[in-house]
Every structure is written in C-alpha cells, then in structure tokens.
Amino acid sequence: xxxxxxxxxxxxxxxxxxxxxxxxxxxxxxxxxxxxxxxxxxxxxxxxxxxxxxxxxxxxxxxxxxxxxxxxxxxxxxxxxxxxxxxxxxxxxxxxxxxxxxxxxxxxxxxxxxxxxxxxxxxxxxxxxxxxxxxxxxxxxxxxxxxxxxxxxxxxxxxxxxxxxxxxxxxxxxxxxxxxxxxxxxxxxxxxxxxxxxxxxxxxxxxxxxxxxxxxxxxxxxxxxxxxxxxxxxxxxxxxxxxxxxxxxxxxxxxxxxxxxxxxxxxxxxxxxxxxxxxxxxxxxxxxxxxxxxxxxxxxxxxxxxxxxxxxxxxxxxxxxxxxxxxxxxxxxxxxxxxxxxxxxxxxxxxxxxxxxxxxxxxxxxxxxxxxxxxxxxxxxxxxxxxxxxxxxxxxxxxxxxxxxxxxxxxxxxxxxxxxxxxxxxxxxxxxxxxxxxxxxxxxxxxxxxxxxxxxxxxxxxxxxxxxxxxxxxxxxxxxxxxxxxxxxxxxxxxxxxxxxxxxxxxxxxxxxxxxxxxxxxxxxxxxxxxxxxxxxxxxxxxxxxxxxxxxxxxxxx
Amino acid sequence: xxxxxxxxxxxxxxxxxxxxxxxxxxxxxxxxxxxxxxxxxxxxxxxxxxxxxxxxxxxxxxxxxxxxxxxxxxxxxxxxxxxxxxxxxxxxxxxxxxxxxxxxxxxxxxxxxxxxxxxxxxxxxxxxxxxxxxxxxxxxxxxxxxxxxxxxxxxxxxxxxxxxxxxxxxxx
Amino acid sequence: xxxxxxxxxxxxxxxxxxxxxxxxxxxxxxxxxxxxxxxxxxxxxxxxxxxxxxxxxxxxxxxxxxxxxxx
Numbered sequence: 068x069x070x071x072x073x074x075x076x077x078x079x080x081x082x083x084x085x086x087x088x089x090x091x092x093x094x095x096x097x098x099x100x101x102x103x104x105x106x107x108x109x110x111x112x113x114x115x116x117x118x119x120x121x122x123x124x125x126x127x128x129x130x131x132x133x134x135x136x137x138x139x140x141x142x143x144x145x146x147x148x149x150x151x152x153x154x155x156x157x158x159x160x161x162x163x164x165x166x167x168x169x170x171x172x173x174x175x176x177x178x179x180x181x182x183x184x185x186x187x188x189x190x191x192x193x194x195x196x197x198x199x200x201x202x203x204x205x206x207x208x209x210x211x212x213x214x215x216x217x218x219x220x221x222x223x224x225x226x227x228x229x230x231x232x233x234x235x236x237x238x239x240x241x242x243x244x245x246x247x248x249x250x251x252x253x254x255x256x257x258x259x260x261x262x263x264x265x266x267x268x269x270x271x272x273x274x275x276x277x278x279x280x281x282x283x284x285x286x287x288x289x290x291x292x293x294x295x296x297x298x299x300x301x302x303x304x305x306x307x308x309x310x311x312x313x314x315x316x317x318x319x320x321x322x323x324x325x326x327x328x329x330x331x332x333x334x335x336x337x338x339x340x341x342x343x344x345x346x347x348x349x350x351x352x353x354x355x356x357x358x359x360x361x362x363x364x365x366x367x368x369x370x371x372x373x374x375x376x377x378x379x380x381x382x383x384x385x386x387x388x389x390x391x392x393x394x395x396x397x398x399x400x401x402x403x404x405x406x407x408x409x410x411x412x413x414x415x416x417x418x419x420x421x422x423x424x425x426x427x428x429x430x431x432x433x434x435x436x437x438x439x440x441x442x443x444x445x446x447x448x449x450x451x452x453x454x455x456x457x458x459x460x461x462x463x464x465x466x467x468x469x470x471x472x473x474x475x476x477x478x479x480x481x482x483x484x485x486x487x488x489x490x491x492x493x494x495x496x497x498x499x500x501x502x503x504x505x506x507x508x509x510x511x512x513x514x515x516x517x518x519x520x521x522x523x524x525x526x527x528x529x530x531x532x533x534x535x536x537x538x539x540x541x542x543x544x545x546x547x548x549x550x551x552x553x554x555x556x557x558x559x560x561x562x563x564x565x566x567x568x569x570x571x572x573x574x575x576x577x578x579x580x581x582x583x584x585x586x587x588x589x590x591x592x593x594x595x596x597x598x599x600x601x602x603x604x605x606x607x608x609x610x611x612x613x614x615x616x617x618x619x620x621x622x623x624x625x
Numbered sequence: 626x627x628x629x630x631x632x633x634x635x636x637x638x639x640x641x642x643x644x645x646x647x648x649x650x651x652x653x654x655x656x657x658x659x660x661x662x663x664x665x666x667x668x669x670x671x672x673x674x675x676x677x678x679x680x681x682x683x684x685x686x687x688x689x690x691x692x693x694x695x696x697x698x699x700x701x702x703x704x705x706x707x708x709x710x711x712x713x714x715x716x717x718x719x720x721x722x723x724x725x726x727x728x729x730x731x732x733x734x735x736x737x738x739x740x741x742x743x744x745x746x747x748x749x750x751x752x753x754x755x756x757x758x759x760x761x762x763x764x765x766x767x768x769x770x771x772x773x774x775x776x777x778x779x780x781x782x783x784x785x786x787x788x789x790x791x792x793x794x795x796x797x
Numbered sequence: 798x799x800x801x802x803x804x805x806x807x808x809x810x811x812x813x814x815x816x817x818x819x820x821x822x823x824x825x826x827x828x829x830x831x832x833x834x835x836x837x838x839x840x841x842x843x844x845x846x847x848x849x850x851x852x853x854x855x856x857x858x859x860x861x862x863x864x865x866x867x868x
Contacts, residue, residue: 116773201770201772202730283746318821323632325627326632346744347745350662350749355665369636380632384831388825395839396836397835402821411738423846427854431661432650432740433706435861435865435866438742439733439735506735507736511770511775511778516780518764521783524858550770580626610722617748618669619670620671620747627828631834646851660866660868683805687801739863740864753868754867755866756864757864758864
C-alpha cells in the first residue's frame with residue numbers, strides 16, 4: 068500500500084498539480100537556456116534583444132511563480148492528506164481551486180507568449196515584478212489574481228481538513244507535516260495582502276483604463292510587501308522536505324520536533340515586515356524604515372541558521388546509524404547513490420552559499436554595491452533556483468512513485484541529474500556573483516556598452532560569460548534528464564504495491580516534548596499581523612495621503 | 626523541550642553573528658560615511674519642465690562658503706539627461722549632490738564599479754551626495770528594466786581635476 | 798502516530814523499530830547517546846567562512862569602492 072492506494076482522490080489532485088508544475092518547469096527552463104546564451108553573446112539567433120524581455124518574463128513567471136506554486140500545492144496535498152489520514156473534504160472544492168489556478172496561469176502565460184508574436188497587441192514584457200508604469204495586457208494581471216485566489220482556496224482546503232481532524236483528535240500536537248504546511252500558508256495569507264491590494268486594487272483597474280495615472284512607488288512597495296515573503300513561500304516547502312523526509316533518506320530521524328516548529332513560527336512572524344530591504348536604493352522611503360527592515364531581515368538569519376543545525380544533525384544521525392564515525396568522516400557514509408538524498412543534500416550545500424550572498428544583500432549600505440546587478444540573480448539561483456528547485460526535483464523521485472504506484476526508471480540518470488545541476492549552478496552562479504561585483508546589471512539582453520568597459524575584480528568578463536553559458540547548458544541538460552526520468556517512470560515504470568519505502572520514522576525528540584504554545588495558530592497569526600502593521604502602516608500612509616494615484620505617471624507600453 | 630547543548634551554543638553564536646552584522650552596517654554608516662538614500666521629496670513626473678529638472682545639468686552652489694555642485698539628471702527611455710549624449714563633467718575632490726528622477730518609467734542610475742547606485746522612480750526625487758576621489762571616466766548603467774531598448778541605456782561621468790574644471794558648461 | 802504506523806512496511810514486524818527493520822542501519826542511536834559533534838564542526842567552519850568573507854566584502858570590497866553615497 069502506498070499513497071495512491073490509500074488516498075486515490077488526493078493522489079489524483081497532487082498528480083494534476085505536479086503535471087502543471089513540470090510543464091511550467093520545462094518551458095521556463097528552456098527560456099533560461101535561451102537567456103544564458105543570449106546575454107553572454109554566445110548565440111543570439113533565437114529571438115531579438117527586444118523579445119528577450121518577453122522570454123525573461125516567461126522564465127521568471129513560469130519558474131518562480133507557477134512551477135513553485137503548483138509544486139507546493141501538490142506537496143502539501145500529499146503531506147496534509149497523509150499526516151491527517153483523510154482525503155480532502157470535498158473534491159469539487161479541491162478541484163475548483165486547482166482549475167482556478169490553472170485558468171489564471173493560462174491567461175498570464177498567453178499574454179507573455181504574445182510578446183513573441185510579431186505585431187501582437189497582447190503583450191506582457193513587464194518581468195515578474197511588473198513595476199508600473201510599464202503596462203501589461205489586463206489579462207496578465209487578472210490571471211495572476213486568479214492564481215492568487217486559487218492558492219488561498221487551496222490553503223483553506225487544508226485548514227478545512229485540519230479542523231475536521233481536530234474534532235476527532237481534540238488533544239495532541241498538530242502532525243508535523245500538517246503543521247509546516249499550515250504555517251507556510253498562514254505566512255502566505257499575511258504577505259499576499261500586499262499583492263492583492265496591488266494587483267486587484269491598483270493594477271487591474273489601471274490596465275483596464277478605468278484610471279489613467281498611477282503612482283509608481285506605491286505598487287512597488289506593495290509588491291515588496293509580498294515579494295520577500297514569497298521567497299520564504301518557495302523556501303519553506305524545501306525546508307518541509309529537509310525536516311520531514313531528508314532525515315529518513317539519510318538513514319536517521321529528525322533531530323527535534325520542537326526546533327522545527329519554532330523555525331516555522333519565526334518565519335511566519337518575520338517574513339513580511341522585511342520587504343523594504345529590496346528598496347534600500349529607493350527614494351521615498353526613510354532611512355529609519357530601511358534600518359527596521361534590515362534588523363528584521365538579519366533576525367531572519369536565525370531560523371535558517373537553526374535549520375542548518377537541525378537538518379545537518381538529522382543527517383549526521385543517519386550517517387552514524389549507518390556506521391559513520393569521526394568528526395567529518397561520517398559524511399562519506401551518507402547515501403550518495405540515492406537520487407532523492409543527493410538532490411536534497413546538494414541543494415542544502417548550495418543554500419549555505421546562497422545564504423552568504425543573501426547576507427550581503429540584506430546589509431543596508433553594502434547592498435548598494437550589488438543592487439540590481441547580476442549578483443542578485445546569481446544569489447537567487449542558489450536559493451530558489453537550487454535550494455528550492457533541486458529539492459523539488461529530488462523529492463519527486465521519491466514522491467512520484469507514491470502518487471503513481473510505479474517504480475522509478477533510469478535510476479542512473481536520476482542520480483546523475485542532481486550532480487549535474489550542482490556543477491552547472493556552481494559555474495553559472497559564481498560567475499554571476501563576480502560579474503555583479505563589477506557592476507554588470509541584471510535583466511539586460513546585451514550587457515556590453517559602447518562607452519566603457521566593466522572592470523572585474525576577480526577574473527575576466529569573457530571567462531565569466533563562458534561560465535554562465537556552459538553552466539546554463541549543463542543545467543538545461545540536467546533539467547532534460549529530470550523530465551525524461553519522471554515522464555518515463557510515470558508512463559512506463561513497473562507497477563508495485565510499494566514502489567518506494569515511504570515510511571517516515573518519528574523524530575528523535577518527538578512532539579511529546581514540544582511546548583503546546585507553538586501550535587497556537589491564532590496567537591502567531593495575530594502577532595505576525597501586528598509586526599506587519601508596525602513596518603508598513605506609516606510609510607504606506609505617507610504614500611497614499613497625497614492621493615492613491617498621486618503623484619501620477621502615465622502608462623507606457625511594455 | 627529537549628534542545629541539545631551544542632544546539633544551544635549554536636543559537637547563541639547565531640545571535641552574536643546577527644548583532645555583528647548589524648553593528649558593522651551601523652559602523653559603516655556612521656563612521657565610514659557609507660550612507661543610503663532616504664526620503665527627500667515627491668515631484669509631479671508629468672511637469673518636470675517647471676522644476677530644475679527642466680534644465681538638467683551641473684549647477685554651482687555655495688554651501689557655507691565652500692563651492693559645491695548639484696547635478697540634476699532625468700532618466701528617460703532610453704537615455705540619461707545629461708550623461709548619454711554628453712558626459713556629466715564634474716571636478717574631483719568636491720562635494721557633488723545628485724538629484725535623479727524619471728518622467729516615464731522606473732530606471733536605475735548605477736555608476737558602474739562604484740557604490741553610487743540608486744533607483745529613479747517617477748514621482749520621487751532621489752538625492753545623494755558624493756565626492757569623486759579620482760580623475761577618470763565612469764560609465765553609468767540603467768540597471769532597472771525600462772522597456773525594449775533597456776540594454777542601450779548608458780551614460781558617462783567625466784571627473785576632471787579641480788583646477789581644470791570648465792565652468793562655461795554649467796547651467797543657469 | 799496513526800499516520801506513521803499505517804505506513805509501516807510489514808505489520809508482522811511492527812514491534813520492531815524502523816532501525817531494526819532497515820538492513821542498511823548498523824546500529825540504532827538513541828537521543829540520550831547521540832552527540833551531533835560533526836554538525837557542530839560543520840556549523841563552526843561555516844561560521845568562520847562567512848565572518849571572514851563578510852569582513853572582506855564589507856571593509857575592503859565595499860569600503861574601498863569609493864565614490865560612495867556620503868550624505
């Protein structure tokens with residue numbers, strides 16, 4: 068018996084979410100390959116440099132917003148259903164959120180791809196931050212709003228299951244797989260207030276022409292109200308895998324249930340009031356609020372540093388149970404031949420490196436040395452592009468068999484895949500960081516200028532371009548391997564009653580030792596809202612007190 | 626609650642690390658003159674012609690008996706005014722205050738390879754002061770996506786010796 | 798936990814712990830005897846790396862990268 072046989076309805080929903088996620092991953096990944104060759108001037112024959120920005124928008128939206136959201140939905144359907152031992156409460160409701168998200172995604176994707184059709188009036192080359200006054204087709208914003216509403220309903224679905232479960236289990240802690248999913252969604256509800264206000268309150272009416280002028284700083288600020296917490300919305304599901312599943316894949320047990328819960332509580336509290344750290348270089352926001360955002364951001368290092376300890380300690384427990392010895396020699400006893408383990412572990416190592424560049428980003432003044440340079444995508448290709456994406460790919464090797472009832476095929480290719488990703492990302496990301504230090508901007512089709520040359524401190528521009536192009540190519544090969552292994556296993560893997568060992572052992576220090584207050588969702592949710600009010604109410608008031616759309620700028624076509 | 630001794634140590638170390646990061650940022654801000662821009666003033670992006678941005682360029686001002694310069698820059702799709710068609714020429718070792726804004730969309734104003742880096746947001750005036758220590762040319766890059774020809778948007782700053790600074794090109 | 802036991806491999810072996818059922822595991826390590834000393838070493842190595850890199854980035858790369866915003 069595996070998940071498919073116990074919960075066939077939930078398995079079907081999870082599979083549907085994964086299919087959409089993987090299609091988005093395939094198209095978005097292909098766009099990334101085109102960009103890596105175009106930017107570095109290795110090959111510019113796919114599209115012209117004006118169309119580059121539609122490709123870039125597609126890359127960002129499909130990977131950062133669509134792949135992640137759908138994968139997370141599938142993962143949480145699996146985790147909540149399994150740990151509460153109940154199918155979703157009402158399948159019509161469950162399928163309705165899936166279809167709302169899918170319709171929204173399709174609308175948004177069509178407007179982006181329209182930019183690649185010559186003379187198309189349907190365009191959305193506004194990148195995934197869509198700052199006005201650059202204006203996309205209204206369907207771009209409406210589609211995004213639908214994805215957002217769908218994700219809210221998905222969260223409601225899991226809370227519904229939890230409340231029903233709670234009626235039958237009045238005492239005892241929330242099962243950890245459900246706890247982490249619900250706290251991630253609570254954070255999502257807090258931060259998406261900003262996005263909903265921006266998209267529904269400002270951008271949709273403006274793109275439909277109901278108002279002509281818009282104040283650029285207000286939607287930008289609302290975007291970043293959402294825009295940093297969203298990175299934790301991508302990251303926490305990777306933590307979900309690292310805390311709940313990776314210890315077992317390592318041959319051990321989760322070190323501490325209580326630590327896991329504390330980490331998720333801190334993320335709920337601090338993820339949103341940090342948004343100004345994306346606006347250190349903005350006029351219109353006082354230094355005091357920038358400092359508040361920096362202090363909060365630096366405090367957010369704490370849960371990630373705690374995660375480092377708990378997750379590595381869980382892996383070390385596994386390695387020692389497998390016979391590992393010594394201070395560091397035990398690392399060799401970890402299952403470096405298991406694709407799911409290897410992907411998660413390498414993702415964790417890359418996240419440690421990305422953590423460092425994130426600390427630089429967070430430093431209020433040192434941020435200026437790399438603000439809007441290619442250092443920044445270098446950073447988030449380590450975090451969302453590896454910590455999250457590689458973890459998702461790796462755990463698919465373990466989840467998809469449970470959802471399809473079929474064994475994994477091509478295990479050797481599956482094992483090569485995470486190593487290849489690690490290699491490709493090492494090449495690409497180190498070069499992006501170094502190029503950023505030289506001042507090379509991000510989001511640019513042709514980062515070479517007629518009037519001056521960049522002067523890199525480490526390496527040469529040509530060498531960095533080649534590392535980006537070769538790294539991007541290796542990443543594309545790795546992605547192709549992943550899609551091939553998953554598709555082949557899904558369609559033709561050997562059917563089995565237990566296609567994978569899906570048992571998850573209890574933590575070493577279990578929930579019986581965990582303080583009950585950590586499960587108090589109302590308390591933490593209320594505190595999170597208060598912290599957001601402290602951070603945002605005054606600056607937002609300053610921006611809207613002279614009129615919501617004032618000082619107004621006119622829309623510009625994208 | 627069971628927290629291993631080592632993990633307690635690690636959490637304490639983490640707090641110290643966080644405090645250390647914040648302390649270095651504050652130290653740099655206060656003692657090393659490594660500032661960030663703040664809230665200066667809003668402006669109507671559709672009527673820049675009635676403001677100093679209407680005649681963008683370098684102006685001389687006197688501040689406490691010391692000669693300083695102000696530079697008003699408009700960032701437009703896809704040029705810096707001034708900066709693109711003619712370089713922004715300023716003297717070295719002199720306080721220069723930049724005022725940057727945009728009449729159309731968001732742009733970036735990044736003096737490549739330096740710590741001068743700001744957003745140009747329609748409706749907001751970015752104001753910052755600096756001193757160029759070296760005589761040399763710098764490139765200016767728009768580092769915020771601003772439309773289909775974003776990649777051609779560049780400019781130049783020409784820093785000349787204080788003694789050779791030609792005041793005939795000043796505006797006003 | 799109900800969800801975990803319902804997932805266990807062989808009900809016949811249910812009285813055995815996960816470690817005993819898993820052939821790759823040499824010995825079971827309980828929380829009382831487990832000391833994550835390797836984790837502490839890794840964490841401290843990471844700490845040293847980021848502190849050194851931060852000092853380098855902040856005081857040399859950034860501090861020595863004038864012109865800077867001074868006001």
